[in-house]
Amino acid sequence: MIRNIAIAGAGTMGNGIAHIFAQNNFEVNLIDISPEKLEEALQTISGNLDRQIAKGLITAEAKQLSLTNISTFTSIKEGVADADIVVEAVTENPELKLKIFKEIDEYAPASAILATNTSSISITKIASATKRPEKVIGMHFMNPVPVMKLVEIINGFLTEPAVTQTVTELSKQLGKVPCVVNDYPGFIANRILIPMINEAICSLYEGIAGAEEIDMIMKLGMAHPMGPLQLADFIGLDVCLSILQVLHEGFGNPKYAPCPLLVNMVAAGRLGVKTGEGFYIYTPGNNKPAVSKRFTK
Known part of the structure; x- marks a missing residue:
């Protein structure tokens, strides 16, 4: 027992x-x-x-x-x-x-x-x-x-x-x-979730849409409670990068390669909620984070 x-x-x-x-x-x-x-x-x-x-x-x-x-x-x-x-x-x-x-x-x-x-x-x-x-x-x-x-x-x-x-x-x-x-790379939760987040970051990196627009499409169009970029901030961009590296190394498949924008943000120390800034800016007592000016369309 x-x-x-x-x-x-x-x-x-x-x-x-x-x-x-x-x-x-x-x-x-x-x-x-x-x-x-x-x-x-x-x-x-x-x-x-x-x-x-x-x-x-x-x-x-x-x-x-x-x-x-x-x-x-x-x-x-x-x-x-x-x-x-x-x-x-x-x-x-x-x-x-x-x-x-x-x-x-x-x-x-x-x-x-x-x-x-x-x-x-x-x-x-x-x-x-x-x-x-x-x-x-x-x-x-x-x-x-x-x-x-x-x-x-x-x-x-x-x-x-x-x-x-x-x-x-x-x-x-x-x-x-x-x-x-x-026991295979990413198990189930992160094998599905993290590549989706990476694809959202790639879409931002390629200038297809701004961060707010990407998140809104997934929230209103796919009934996600939180958009993938804000979720990445919540998880921690360093954690997202680490999981992608596990997937990339474990499967040897280029589809799991981390987006260069994610790599740069982690190198710059912009890790999301825990550092106060990622794709959004987080201030104490503010329940609605503002999208970083870097990522507006």
């Missing part, structure tokens, strides 16, 4: 995953090397719980219980010591993930499942860094985690069916909808 959850990484995805597990009364160990990052994560979780209270979704008592369920650690060794499952949620960097998985594998109980929240990196490759590849699986939550229903569950080449079943049932306990896929 899964009761104790360790989460490695306290960034946007990590704190969201901690939030949803704690809210469902699991014991959560949130791990990050930075004490400041852990404190920021707790503040973010508290603020998101307050929003749920304001919407009448939870009570103040439920918020307090959720926060009580979370303990913080700066050491992987201590944080994973009693874990039934470890969910890694660090940045999309293959070398970093392999390093962390080696350490998690060393200190987590032999019975523990090791899951990664990667959005594109091979589960089989990550599993190869451990002595338990049959217990390694992808558990790809969508952002924002407390709101989005989907969990993309990715079987590595050696993942045991019992592990897949356990993680599927665990996702349902969180009120999520699990979808099981196999």
